[in-house]
Amino acid sequence: MHCARIRTALSARLDGEQLPPGVTDHRLDAHLSGCADCRQWQARARELAADLGRAAVAAEGDTASAEALLAHLRSRSTSG
């Protein structure tokens, strides 16, 4: 299975969404065990999701720090 399809499915799984048709948890894990690129991608996606979660929490009480965090995320996303 192509890495692009795996990553789409991984993204859905991280978001708690339904996996694309034909993709199972088992297939994702099997691919991850043999593909360092996708393992790295998932780690990065998890980190970003955690950052966004913190930004959402911060935005409720502290607009300035939420904006700073979002600026930080933007600067990081342009670096690749």
Ligand SMILES: [Zn+2]
């Ligand atoms: Zn892969």
